[in-house]
Amino acid sequence: MPHDQDAQITLAEVTRENWRAALTLGVAPDQQRFVSDYAPIAALGLAKAYIRPGGLVWLPLAISACDERLPDGALVGFVMLAYESEASDNCWIYHFFIDARYQGRGYAGAALRALLTLIRERLPRCSSVQLTVHPEN
Numbered sequence: 001m002p003h004d005q006d007a008q009i010t011l012a013e014v015t016r017e018n019w020r021a022a023l024t025l026g027v028a029p030d031q032q033r034f035v036s037d038y039a040p041i042a043a044l045g046l047a048k049a050y051i052r053p054g055g056l057v058w059l060p061l062a063i064s065a066c067d068e069r070l071p072d073g074a075l076v077g078f079v080m081l082a083y084e085s086e087a088s089d090n091c092w093i094y095h096f097f098i099d100a101r102y103q104g105r106g107y108a109g110a111a112l113r114a115l116l117t118l119i120r121e122r123l124p125r126c127s128s129v130q131l132t133v134h135p136e137n
Contacts, residue, residue, distance in 0.1 A: 008065065008066040008067065009063060009064070009065055009107060009110040009111050009113075009114045010063075010064040010065075010066070010073070010114070011061045011062070011063060011064075011079070011111070011114050011115060011118055012061065012062050012064060013059065013060065013061060013062075014042060014045065014046060014049075014060040014061065014062050014078075018062055018075070019042070019046065021062070021075050022040075022042035022045075022060070022062050022075060022078060023040045023042050023043060024040070024075075025040070025041070025042060025062075025075060025076075025077060025078050025097075025099045026039055026040060026041060026097075026099060026100060027041075027097050027099070027100050027103075028100045031097075031100070033134065034134040034136070035095055035096075035097045035134075036095050041078055041095050041097065042060065042062075042078050044095065045058070045060035045078065045080045045094075045095055046060055048060075048080065048082075048094075054082075055084075055085070056082040056083060056084060056085070056092075057082065057083050057084070057085045058080055058081075058082050059080065059081040059082070059083075060078070060080055061078070061079050061080070061081060061115070061118075062075050062077075062078060063075065063076055063077035063078060063079060063098070063107065063111045063114075064076065065102070065105075065107050065110075069105070070102075075099070076098055076099055076102040076105075076107050077096075077097055077098040077099055077102070077107060077108070077111055078095060078096075078097060078099075079093060079094075079095060079096040079097075079111065079115060080093070080094040080095045080096075081093060081094075081115065081118075081119070082094060083123055083126065088123040088125050088126050089125055089126060089127050089128065090126065090127075090128045090129075090130070091119055091123060091126045091128070091129045091130070092129075092130050092131075092132065093115065093129065093130070093131045093132065094132050096108075096111075096112070096115075096131070098111070116129070
């Protein structure tokens, strides 16, 4: 099994061009409660981006991977980045998952590194990144 360094990971905002593909992503039924109370998870992310609960900016991101096992740009996961719009000193990571079909291939570590790079580039004032977790996971 290749390490996550072998996969080229790209994060792209979920848009009108890729939202339907993002809706097909999910985890195994026994993992669902660790990621979200609702499925499809990307639909919840898109709702949060529109409604902006907590007054935060919610950025839904599709995780794509390119390696010899997949077609170029195949969607393999999803993550939400939330931050305060005016003072982006704090960021939160929600609903981070790799689709059940692509788990165990090392994509999660590469995706998390790509997300941290994106945060550094787009939110340079962010000094605290918090990951939401389910205590039983």
